Amino acid sequence: MPETGQFVPGLEGVVAVQTKLSHVDGQKGKLIIGGYSIEELAGKVSFEEAADLLWMGALPAAEDAEALRKELAALRTIRPETLELIKIARHSPPIDALRMACSTLSLDLSKPNDISPAADLAVAKRLTARFPTVVAAHARLRQGHEPIPPRADLGMAANFLYMVFGEVPHPAVAKALDTYWTTVIDHGMNASTFAARVIASTRSDMVSAVTGAVGALKGPLHGGAPGPVLDMLVDIQSADRAEAWLKNELAEGRRIMGFGHRVYKVRDPRAEVLAQTAEVLAGADLRNRKLYDLARSVEKTALHVLDEHKPGRNLKTNVEFYTALVLQSAGLVPDQFVAMFACGRVAGWCAHVMEQHSQDRLIRPQSQYLGPQGLSISR
Ligand code: COA
Numbered sequence: 001m002p003e004t005g006q007f008v009p010g011l012e013g014v015v016a017v018q019t020k021l022s023h024v025d026g027q028k029g030k031l032i033i034g035g036y037s038i039e040e041l042a043g044k045v046s047f048e049e050a051a052d053l054l055w056m057g058a059l060p061a062a063e064d065a066e067a068l069r070k071e072l073a074a075l076r077t078i079r080p081e082t083l084e085l086i087k088i089a090r091h092s093p094p095i096d097a098l099r100m101a102c103s104t105l106s107l108d109l110s111k112p113n114d115i116s117p118a119a120d121l122a123v124a125k126r127l128t129a130r131f132p133t134v135v136a137a138h139a140r141l142r143q144g145h146e147p148i149p150p151r152a153d154l155g156m157a158a159n160f161l162y163m164v165f166g167e168v169p170h171p172a173v174a175k176a177l178d179t180y181w182t183t184v185i186d187h188g189m190n191a192s193t194f195a196a197r198v199i200a201s202t203r204s205d206m207v208s209a210v211t212g213a214v215g216a217l218k219g220p221l222h223g224g225a226p227g228p229v230l231d232m233l234v235d236i237q238s239a240d241r242a243e244a245w246l247k248n249e250l251a252e253g254r255r256i257m258g259f260g261h262r263v264y265k266v267r268d269p270r271a272e273v274l275a276q277t278a279e280v281l282a283g284a285d286l287r288n289r290k291l292y293d294l295a296r297s298v299e300k301t302a303l304h305v306l307d308e309h310k311p312g313r314n315l316k317t318n319v320e321f322y323t324a325l326v327l328q329s330a331g332l333v334p335d336q337f338v339a340m341f342a343c344g345r346v347a348g349w350c351a352h353v354m355e356q357h358s359q360d361r362l363i364r365p366q367s368q369y370l371g372p373q374g375l376s377i378s379r
Helices: 047-056 062-073 080-088 094-104 117-141 156-165 171-183 191-200 206-217 226-236 239-251 269-283 289-309 319-329 334-359
Strands: 022-025 030-033
Touching: 030 047, 030 269, 047 062, 047 117, 047 156, 047 171, 047 334, 062 117, 062 156, 080 094, 080 117, 094 117, 094 206, 094 334, 117 156, 117 206, 117 334, 156 171, 171 269, 171 319, 171 334, 191 206, 191 334, 206 334, 226 239, 226 289, 226 319, 226 334, 239 289, 269 289, 269 319, 289 319, 319 334
Parallel strands: none
Antiparallel strands: 022 030
């Protein structure tokens, strides 16, 4: 435990909040979400149910799950003002358009500054229901097509793919996306969640907190890695080129995307969940069996090359490596990946905002001053 006044670069190891939402055990490679291991949860409950687990503290009973799905489905439509903004931002990266659009999602709240538990829960449902609508509308508009209105009879993942591609997806693809969103729904005190909690700790509203979190997520050290992972695989082309390619990256002082983690010192458990999801998609021969095989091989080589490059640092595969494959198999392109991440993580951010509002403690660390002192004005 650091002493008061001690400088801890990057807050590494600092316990800043207490939470009942999720726990990351970086030594054992375990992730617990609301009491369940990620392997137990992802793919076994729908994303909507996993979101409810975080918001309500328990999974919905089987007979309530359909009502929950319908309730969220009824909230998917976005306002014309939001759509107008997405049109203006259609040539911006999807994550930037999402950040801008996110701010407008408070427009139809009668009391946007109400941070009571009931108001927070209502906003959490709206944001989670509408993020995919925003990302899908942006995907259509930037290709010069009209957005496709949401369909209330589809689950969240199937509806998203329908809004992007105009046809109901193969169930295996919808299932893969649903599993992906559950896999990334929450993850301890990651940078974007911390950003959301800092904003919420000032008693600011959920839309403001989530807008800030989107900004934190987009950086390449956080959610922005899977796009470059796919670029890397495409550039490597074949397994026999991997070692030289990776060594050259490191020699040029660049990091290998999809490897290393602030907390995990063993393989990120989400990597295995998503590797299996990607394998199912590849096995069904829906897309890119070759890319999957290449990824498996590049992963092995990268682990070996990174071990040689930074012995003892334990730079292992993280969630972003196989995220790239799953999202690519769903027909999405690299610059959309971080916005897809946000569509899953938004449910976790909202849960943390609710928890922070209920704890009601301002987050306000200190800084160590390194500048000059005692200067005087000589004018
Ligand atoms: N490739 C090459 N070197 C890496 C690396 C990677 N992916 N990840 C870490 N390193 C190196 C760092 O340069 C550092 O070297 P140094 O001690 O000589 O400065 C050392 O390993 C330790 O890294 P550090 O930056 O202290 O780890 P961190 O906990 O701050 O960083 C990440 C964690 C995720 C930011 C980092 O591993 C990274 O940049 N990974 C690639 C991006 C990525 O996949 N992000 C998604 C995260 S889920």
